[in-house]
Amino acid sequence: MTNNTRTLKKISLQGFELTPSQIWGNVRLVPVIKKKNTENLRLGLRQYEAPYSVVCLDGKAPLQDTKSYYYSYIPSALIATWTTDQTKAKTYGCQLEKIDGPANFGARLEERLAKKEGNRQLRFLPLHLAMEGFLGLHFSGPDFKWDEYSEIAMRQGLVSRHESSIDGYDIEGFDEALRLFEIHPQQVGVVVFVSDALASIFILPNNGDYHVLHKMLLQDFYAEILFHYGQHRYQAPNLATIEDNFSINSHQDLHNLIEKTRKSAQQQYEGLLHDVLDREISSKVIKRLGKFRLQRFSTNFDTDKLNFIGEAITGPTGSLEYLKTYQLSNTQTRRAYILKTLAENDWNLEATGKTIGCSKKDIIRRLHQLGFAYLLKGCPHN
Amino acid sequence: MNRYLYNTRSEQVESEDLILFINTCLTCTRQTEFYENQFNQELSVNFVHEYILANYRSLYALTLASGINDFNKALIVQNLLSAGSPDCSKEKEEEALLINKALSSLPVNRVFKLFKQLQKHRINNRRTRAIIKNYISARENHAFDAIKYKSKLQDISRHAHIDWQTEVGHFLFNKKYKQYQNHLFKTYMEAHYSHQAVYRLPYSIAEGFAKKHGIKKSTFLKKIEPNLTKKERLRIQNSVEKEKLTISLDFSKVNYTPLMIYWLSLDKKQRSVVKNKFLLSLDYHANLFKERLRLQNTSIALVLDRSYSMSGSSEKKRRPLAIAFGIFHLLKRLAKSCHTFWSTQVTDENYVSAHGQSNIASPLVNALSTGADTIIIVSDGFENDVTGMTAMVYKLWKKHLCKENSQKVLHINPCYNAENFDVKKLSDDITTVGIRNVEDLPTILKYSLFADGSYSQTEFEEYLRKQLYKRK
Numbered sequence: 001m002t003n004n005t006r007t008l009k010k011i012s013l014q015g016f017e018l019t020p021s022q023i024w025g026n027v028r029l030v031p032v033i034k035k036k037n038t039e040n041l042r043l044g045l046r047q048y049e050a051p052y053s054v055v056c057l058d059g060k061a062p063l064q065d066t067k068s069y070y071y072s073y074i075p076s077a078l079i080a081t082w083t084t085d086q087t088k089a090k091t092y093g094c095q096l097e098k099i100d101g102p103a104n105f106g107a108r109l110e111e112r113l114a115k116k117e118g119n120r121q122l123r124f125l126p127l128h129l130a131m132e133g134f135l136g137l138h139f140s141g142p143d144f145k146w147d148e149y150s151e152i153a154m155r156q157g158l159v160s161r162h163e164s165s166i167d168g169y170d171i172e173g174f175d176e177a178l179r180l181f182e183i184h185p186q187q188v189g190v191v192v193f194v195s196d197a198l199a200s201i202f203i204l205p206n207n208g209d210y211h212v213l214h215k216m217l218l219q220d221f222y223a224e225i226l227f228h229y230g231q232h233r234y235q236a237p238n239l240a241t242i243e244d245n246f247s248i249n250s251h252q253d254l255h256n257l258i259e260k261t262r263k264s265a266q267q268q269y270e271g272l273l274h275d276v277l278d279r280e281i282s283s284k285v286i287k288r289l290g291k292f293r294l295q296r297f298s299t300n301f302d303t304d305k306l307n308f309i310g311e312a313i314t315g316p317t318g319s320l321e322y323l324k325t326y327q328l329s330n331t332q333t334r335r336a337y338i339l340k341t342l343a344e345n346d347w348n349l350e351a352t353g354k355t356i357g358c359s360k361k362d363i364i365r366r367l368h369q370l371g372f373a374y375l376l377k378g379c380p381h382n
Numbered sequence: 383m384n385r386y387l388y389n390t391r392s393e394q395v396e397s398e399d400l401i402l403f404i405n406t407c408l409t410c411t412r413q414t415e416f417y418e419n420q421f422n423q424e425l426s427v428n429f430v431h432e433y434i435l436a437n438y439r440s441l442y443a444l445t446l447a448s449g450i451n452d453f454n455k456a457l458i459v460q461n462l463l464s465a466g467s468p469d470c471s472k473e474k475e476e477e478a479l480l481i482n483k484a485l486s487s488l489p490v491n492r493v494f495k496l497f498k499q500l501q502k503h504r505i506n507n508r509r510t511r512a513i514i515k516n517y518i519s520a521r522e523n524h525a526f527d528a529i530k531y532k533s534k535l536q537d538i539s540r541h542a543h544i545d546w547q548t549e550v551g552h553f554l555f556n557k558k559y560k561q562y563q564n565h566l567f568k569t570y571m572e573a574h575y576s577h578q579a580v581y582r583l584p585y586s587i588a589e590g591f592a593k594k595h596g597i598k599k600s601t602f603l604k605k606i607e608p609n610l611t612k613k614e615r616l617r618i619q620n621s622v623e624k625e626k627l628t629i630s631l632d633f634s635k636v637n638y639t640p641l642m643i644y645w646l647s648l649d650k651k652q653r654s655v656v657k658n659k660f661l662l663s664l665d666y667h668a669n670l671f672k673e674r675l676r677l678q679n680t681s682i683a684l685v686l687d688r689s690y691s692m693s694g695s696s697e698k699k700r701r702p703l704a705i706a707f708g709i710f711h712l713l714k715r716l717a718k719s720c721h722t723f724w725s726t727q728v729t730d731e732n733y734v735s736a737h738g739q740s741n742i743a744s745p746l747v748n749a750l751s752t753g754a755d756t757i758i759i760v761s762d763g764f765e766n767d768v769t770g771m772t773a774m775v776y777k778l779w780k781k782h783l784c785k786e787n788s789q790k791v792l793h794i795n796p797c798y799n800a801e802n803f804d805v806k807k808l809s810d811d812i813t814t815v816g817i818r819n820v821e822d823l824p825t826i827l828k829y830s831l832f833a834d835g836s837y838s839q840t841e842f843e844e845y846l847r848k849q850l851y852k853r854k
Contacts, residue, residue: 020768022739031739180417182690182739182766185726238769248782251751254775258743261768 006293008283008312011276015319016203018191018266019184024177026234028196030269032189038205038321040083041292041313044092045213046123050108051075055125057132059112070113070132073167075219080122080313080322084290091209092121114287114294122289127220127326129286130296130309134328135161138339141375142347148364149347153375158339163332168218171199171230175218183214189323191269192217195229196236198276198306203323205313223329239272240265275306276325283312291316301328301336335370338363397839400441402804403434404829407450407458409805409816410798414695416702417764418800426800427457435461439468443477444843446484447850449825451818455484456496463513464505478513480850485517490527493517494534501541514542524550525566530584581605585614600625616640620647633663638712639819641667642704650733657732668715674824675716680756682717683749684710685742687725687761693736702796703736706760708820709794713758721752725761740764742808743771750779756790762797763806763814773809780811792830 017033055070079092113132114124141157142149152159168174171194181190188210189203199222204210241264246257270277283297298309310325328336338352345351353363367373410427414420431454435442446458459481467474485493497514500506518538521527528535528550536554539546552559553567562568572579573591580591585606592602603622610618612635622629633641633656645653645660653660686709692702710731714720722731723745726738742765749757765772776791793814795805805816813834815826832842 019739020766022766023769180691183737184739185737240768240770242768242770242774244774244778246778248778251747251783254747254750254779254783255744257778258747258768258771258775261771265768 006314006318007285007295008281008297008314010278010280011201011312011323011325012320013270013273013277016189018269020240020262020265021193021236021238021269022177022181023236023238024180025173026195026230026232026236027171027173027177028193028236029177029181030191030193031184031187032191032201032203033184033186034188034207035186037188037207038315039088040086041205041289041315041321042081042089042091043204043206043209043213043322044079044081044094045216046077046079046092048074048076048108053108053110053125055110055113055128055132057112059115070128070135072128072131073221074108074110074125074128076126076216077123078126078213079117080124080289080292080294082120082290082292089120091206091212093212116287120290122287122294124287124294124311126216126324127311129294130298130311130324130326131163131165131221133284133296134298134309134336135163137336138343142342144346144348146348148349148376150375150377158372159374163335164224165221165326166224166227167221170227171222173230178215178217181214183211190214190217191273193236193272194226195232195234196272197226197229198273198308198327199226199229200327201273201276201310201323201325203320205321220324221326223327223332225329226327239268241268276308279305279308286311289313292321294322301333301340303330303333303337307333307336331370334366335372338366338370338372393839396438397835399434399438400839400842401833403430403442404445404448404450405805405814405816405833406430406798406803407445407448407454408822408826408829409451409796409818411451411453411698411818413697415698415797415800416691416693416695416762417797420697422800423798426803427454427798430803431457431461435465439465440473440476441843443480444846444850446480447846448829449822449849451822452488452492455488456492456499459484460496460499460503460505463500463507463510464503466507467509476850478509481513482516483850485513486520490521491531494527494531494538497538497541498534501537506541511542514538515544518542518544524548525553525564526584528553529566529570529587581609583609585610600627603627603629612636613640616644619644633660634666637819638667638821639701639704639708642708642711642820643700646700646704646707646735653733661732664711665715668712671712671824672716675712675827677713677717680717681719681752681754682713683721683723683752683754683757684713685723685725685745685749685757685759685761686710687740687742687759688728688734688736689725689738689740689762689764689766690736691740691762691764700736702762703734705794705796705817705820707734709758709760709823712820712823719754721749721754723748739767741767743768743775746772746775747779750783750789750791754789756792759791759793759808759812761793761795761808763793763795763799763808765808773811776809776812792827792834794826 015034019031019033021028021030051073053072053074057068057070081089081092083089113129114122116122139158139161141153145154186207188207191201192199200220202217204213240261242261248254279299281297281299283295285293285295287294292313292315294313296311299307301307307328308325309328310323312320313322315321341352341355345355349360349363353360364376367376406427410423412420412424412427415423442458443462446455462477462481468477500510532554539554546554549562549564549567560571562571569579569582573583577595577597580588580595588606603625604627607629615629615631616636619631686706688703688706692706694701710722725741725745728734742759742761746759791812793808793812794817795814796817797805798816799806805814807814813830815830815833817826831837
């Protein structure tokens with residue numbers, strides 16, 4: 001099988017069931033149910049004592065030999081363990097293993113975002129994998145020497161690209177909603193909405209893993225906009241529509257009505273998710289885990305639509321085993337979009353302006369607004 | 383609710399207020415709930431009490447006779463005393479009787495705590511002092527009270543101007559006095575120096591001395607065992623286990639609800655060790671309820687919520703689930719037939735735990751289809767799979783499938799909802815009553831007749847008065 005057929009083209013929740021949501025204030029949590037657990041891939045959590053990390057992207061520790069780094073607040077890593085035969089994989093944390101000594105410096109040094117640890121174990125930094133891909137877009141900067149670009153842009157490209165995010169604690173009411181959430185027996189994931197705007201989709205291979213990783217949603221990072229959504233005095237409505245003119249002749253009809261209501265709820269949530277489920281995504285395989293593939297993906301940064309990045313593990317049949325998405329805020333999307341358009345037009349400002357439908361002056365103004373002023377000559381920072 | 387019973391709007395409002403108040407008094411203890419913190423609970427319950435006291439004083443007092451929980455009894459007494467005595471002599475007499483009855487039905491530690499509260503809130507009218515003096519003089523063993531509740535009794539004595547003519551006065555206020563005749567006081571003085579004397583004191587006092595003398599916990603527990611009360615025996619089971627000791631515990635002597643909470647706190651292995659003993663004691667407990675419940679001719683279907691929220695809070699750990707579990711075991715033994723439907727499937731009903739979502743509607747339909755006479759739902763009222771479905775199912779069932787009121791549905795809720803000053807309802811049409819202990823089930827079933835409108839308010843008042851004078 002070639003790599004091509006195994007990359008994700010679209011996010012599909014086939015094989016999963018979205019059950020009625022649990023609401024706390026403006027936070028809506030939709031449980032994702034899978035009837036049959038995956039037993040030969042398990043994900044566990046490794047909590048770090050020193051959460052600030054420097055990751056050497058080309059894997060060459062120590063620091064001075066490395067050309068590109070990724071700095072971030074990384075409180076924990078996910079550990080994937082798998083088997084290639086029919087035996088069950090054991091989750092990380094079940095085995096006896098040496099505990100890391102206390103951290104003696106402020107930040108940890110990591111080699112690579114996804115690193116194999118032995119034959120059947122992989123450590124990866126959740127969401128950071130996707131975020132690094134996002135930050136690395138057109139990183140080298142202009143490849144033509146137009147007059148407008150500063151020396152820095154020509155020599156070093158985008159220098160150090162950065163995006164800021166918030167963690168789950170910053171979304172008001174989110175910690176309380178997670179505490180009160182009642183996990184279904186067969187639940188493998190959750191879809192998080194804040195003020196009915198999608199915050200994240202999080203799916204795991206096994207319900208046992210979900211029980212352990214439920215709290216991790218608080219440590220994950222989210223786009224800044226969700227902080228503002230969290231402040232809204234909004235009571236998320238109960239979307240399940242109950243038909244009251246349903247004809248009832250027996251107790252079985254009542255059961256049918258309940259089933260129908262559950263189905264209607266699922267349809268409503270799929271409606272809320274249509275921006276994610278209908279979007280085409282481009283993905284790239286990062287690591288092979290036996291029959292499974294770890295990959296990261298992003299949408300095409302179309303400014304009219306909601307965009308997201310994320311990472312996934314797919315099974316041999318293309319089924320989703322692990323999924324974590326990060327909704328990009330509008331500003332983040334615009335930043336990615338303008339970089340992409342510039343690159344498509346060989347970094348020519350005039351041509352870019354034509355593609356977008358505005359003047360060169362507007363493009364310069366936009367670059368200033370989006371924090372890319374340092375690329376241009378005459379910028380106060382130069 | 384059968385609204386046709388009420389002739390006027392004001393009658394209806396009064397009745398609803400009273401139902402709300404009794405529900406509060408049956409459920410709330412100001413403790414943290416799964417969904418709410420202590421502050422909200424306290425604010426809410428205090429408001430309800432003040433509101434009812436201001437508007438319906440005689441009914442407020444009369445509630446003391448209705449079998450409400452101890453926390454609310456104490457709060458009612460405190461509020462009545464702080465409000466001064468009523469003008470009408472007949473009311474005055476009735477209130478005094480109610481207060482005295484309530485105090486004698488409360489455990490002594492709670493009464494002393496109440497008196498301490500009276501001191502804290504500076505409630506010190508003549509009636510209050512008289513009531514405190516009366517209560518204290520009626521106590522049998524003053525020396526024992528003085529040892530066990532020393533600091534409280536000191537404060538109370540000062541507050542109510544109690545003139546102790548006996549050695550108790552010396553014990554409480556005269557540090558220099560040493561020549562006690564009373565053997566308890568003697569032992570208490572000896573315990574400051576002698577290890578042997580420590581084991582002749584009540585457990586809670588001896589514990590302090592043991593710490594002072596540095597006695598090893600295992601030695602202390604082994605030797606203090608004969609002095610333990612039945613409640614203490616249950617409470618220290620876990621620490622006893624840690625010390626690898628065993629302290630005999632007769633399950634049939636322990637109160638029913640604490641026993642259920644204890645059972646649910648055990649892990650699977652521990653449960654299998656005491657399972658037979660536990661099930662036998664349940665038969666014994668069920669027999670005690672037989673006369674009061676009289677369910678031999680009733681078929682019952684139970685819908686029991688075992689969702690995660692039924693695990694309660696750090697203050698009332700597993701109590702909501704314990705109540706559902708307790709009702710299940712009781713009715714299984716006493717009713718003509720009892721079908722049980724849990725919110726999520728249970729493989730072994732003795733090993734139930736609080737997990738999963740709140741799915742009430744589907745088990746309710748199953749329960750309705752058994753054709754049982756009474757359907758009892760035990761749930762905290764927070765439904766999420768699907769929200770509002772129970773109300774709809776009940777409404778449709780009532781409209782299309784229910785035959786002439788042959789089947790009754792009752793919702794029993796173990797959690798107080800501070801936001802609406804009542805227990806949370808699953809549906810406006812289903813009668814909802816609160817509960818704190820499974821032991822109150824007979825009271826609650828009687829009260830539910832009033833709550834669903836089968837009795838009018840005057841009838842209910844008469845019933846309460848009858849309760850009051852019956853026990854005289």
